[in-house]
Amino acid sequence: MTDLQLDQALKAFTIPPPRPEWRHQMRTRLRPNPWMRRLAVAGLAACAALGAAFHDNKLSELSFGDDHKRVVITTRVDPVYSKFNWFRLAGSVTTGKDWTTRKLYDPSSETAFGYETRALPLPGGRFRLEFQALREDPRQGRYKTYRWTSPDSIPSPVDIAPNEKTTVALSHDGNSKLFDELQIVSTTEPISVSMRKEPLRIFNPRLFEDGKQIVDLKGSALSGKAIMILMPGEKNLILRLDTGKKNDYLSVGWVEGNTLEIDIEDHHYRLESSEKIGDGPRQQVFGLSKSNDEPKGPVNLGTRD
Amino acid sequence: MPLKQNVQNVKPDWSQLFEHHGDDLYRFAYRLSSSREIAEDAVQECFVSCLKSNPLATQIRGEMRAYLFGAVRNQVYKALKRNPQPPEAKPILVQPDQTSEVFAALQQIPESSREAIVLICIEGFSYDEAARMLDVEPSALRVRVHRARRQLKEALGIEVNSND
Numbered sequence: 001m002t003d004l005q006l007d008q009a010l011k012a013f014t015i016p017p018p019r020p021e022w023r024h025q026m027r028t029r030l031r032p033n034p035w036m037r038r039l040a041v042a043g044l045a046a047c048a049a050l051g052a053a054f055h056d057n058k059l060s061e062l063s064f065g066d067d068h069k070r071v072v073i074t075t076r077v078d079p080v081y082s083k084f085n086w087f088r089l090a091g092s093v094t095t096g097k098d099w100t101t102r103k104l105y106d107p108s109s110e111t112a113f114g115y116e117t118r119a120l121p122l123p124g125g126r127f128r129l130e131f132q133a134l135r136e137d138p139r140q141g142r143y144k145t146y147r148w149t150s151p152d153s154i155p156s157p158v159d160i161a162p163n164e165k166t167t168v169a170l171s172h173d174g175n176s177k178l179f180d181e182l183q184i185v186s187t188t189e190p191i192s193v194s195m196r197k198e199p200l201r202i203f204n205p206r207l208f209e210d211g212k213q214i215v216d217l218k219g220s221a222l223s224g225k226a227i228m229i230l231m232p233g234e235k236n237l238i239l240r241l242d243t244g245k246k247n248d249y250l251s252v253g254w255v256e257g258n259t260l261e262i263d264i265e266d267h268h269y270r271l272e273s274s275e276k277i278g279d280g281p282r283q284q285v286f287g288l289s290k291s292n293d294e295p296k297g298p299v300n301l302g303t304r305d
Numbered sequence: 306m307p308l309k310q311n312v313q314n315v316k317p318d319w320s321q322l323f324e325h326h327g328d329d330l331y332r333f334a335y336r337l338s339s340s341r342e343i344a345e346d347a348v349q350e351c352f353v354s355c356l357k358s359n360p361l362a363t364q365i366r367g368e369m370r371a372y373l374f375g376a377v378r379n380q381v382y383k384a385l386k387r388n389p390q391p392p393e394a395k396p397i398l399v400q401p402d403q404t405s406e407v408f409a410a411l412q413q414i415p416e417s418s419r420e421a422i423v424l425i426c427i428e429g430f431s432y433d434e435a436a437r438m439l440d441v442e443p444s445a446l447r448v449r450v451h452r453a454r455r456q457l458k459e460a461l462g463i464e465v466n467s468n469d
Contacts, residue, residue, distance in 0.1 A: 003454055006407065006426075006454060006457060007426040007427070009407040010407055010408070010411065010422070010423075010426060010427050011427050013405060013407065013408040015331075015332045015335045015336070016335070016341055018331050018341065018344065018345050022349075025349075026323055026327065026348070026349060026352065027323070029352075030319050030320040030323050030352060030356075031320055
């Protein structure tokens with residue numbers, strides 16, 4: 001076989017065509033419609049943050065819990081090719097003393113939706129997952145309304161064993177649906193495997209503002225690409241180790257060992273963890289301050305993608 | 306169709322670019338991965354990245370077609386890294402003839418050889434264009450293509466001249 005024959009044979013092989021729905025989806029999403037494009041761009045930013053995986057309907061994964069159990073929340077879409085429809089969303093989990101708030105933000109419509117949940121231990125190593133509506137006043141805040149788009153009701157409590165999964169429907173757009181998959185990872189190890197993967201991990205957090213303790217969440221743990229210090233009625237501080245292409249973040253401090261220290265807007269904040277926070281010996285922290293126009297309330301911590 | 310948008314200070318029309326190059330990009334991704342799923346995802350993620358960064362045409366080095374092929378190539382390798390065993394690891398042999406044997410052999414040679422021969426011999430890129438895409442010297446790419454042909458022949462059980 002000559003080189004020419006070899007090249008011809010390579011060219012002649014018929015590649016199986018892509019699925020028609022793929023082509024249709026691509027055309028729809030790339031149509032030069034300004035609104036659509038804005039939506040896509042916003043979505044794509046979220047996509048990068050969420051780190052969408054190939055061949056997987058997973059959009060994002062967050063977790064919360066304590067030393068003995070962690071609730072891993074995996075947001076998924078169905079069908080897998082509808083990721084485009086949901087890329088615009090950013091998610092967060094805010095751990096509280098009792099209930100944990102799970103929110104998704106849609107920047108295009110300035111709405112947030114989600115639920116609150118908690119995991120209660122049951123005899124025999126099982127857990128009861130309970131749900132309730134978001135408690136924020138819908139007339140308050142930057143996000144004007146909080147809504148359940150599907151279903152219009154809060155899920156009933158569900159008893160599950162460790163590693164068993166349950167789902168919570170979040171939203172749908174007629175052609176696709178968005179849902180959370182909740183799984184309890186019960187472990188004797190202090191940190192679950194999923195938590196170790198996150199760049200920032202805080203255990204039994206204590207936060208000090210100018211030397212004065214303002215948060216003590218003993219028994220809680222949070223992890224994520226970004227840590228949020230939520231100051232209702234004042235501001236939210238979003239802290240990251242890696243800003244990617246986000247150019248509105250400024251270098252505000254350092255994380256070293258079990259301590260994260262930042263200086264921002266004339267205040268010094270020190271966040272202490274009972275275990276190492278980051279992976280490196282000393283890493284720079286980048287921060288962003290955003291106004292928080294929710295009703296005044298206690299300072300809390302949260303994570304986001 | 307040679308789109309000369311790279312010399313204009315405008316945002317590329319990604320929709321139009323998909324219409325012009327989508328099928329070629331898909332076939333290119335399939336040849337690299339032998340997986341329809343990876344090929345579809347790679348093209349989708351390529352345009353996702355383009356929409357996200359939405360660079361000015363002037364910020365894109367070289368021809369738009371080469372830029373898109375380079376982006377799809379990166380997405381394919383990302384996917385293969387995540388899923389070393391793609392769902393359709395073996396090509397769908399729709400043609401039980403020599404062409405399918407050649408395609409199967411293409412999947413057996415190293416990635417660097419495979420992408421070289423696909424870009425030059427199938428997609429018709431010049432050595433300079435493909436070398437820029439792969440970030441190698443054109444002379445090194447010539448060697449790669451030569452080596453790839455030899456590896457393909459070996460994989461097909463064709464006797465290779467020592468001069469080859």
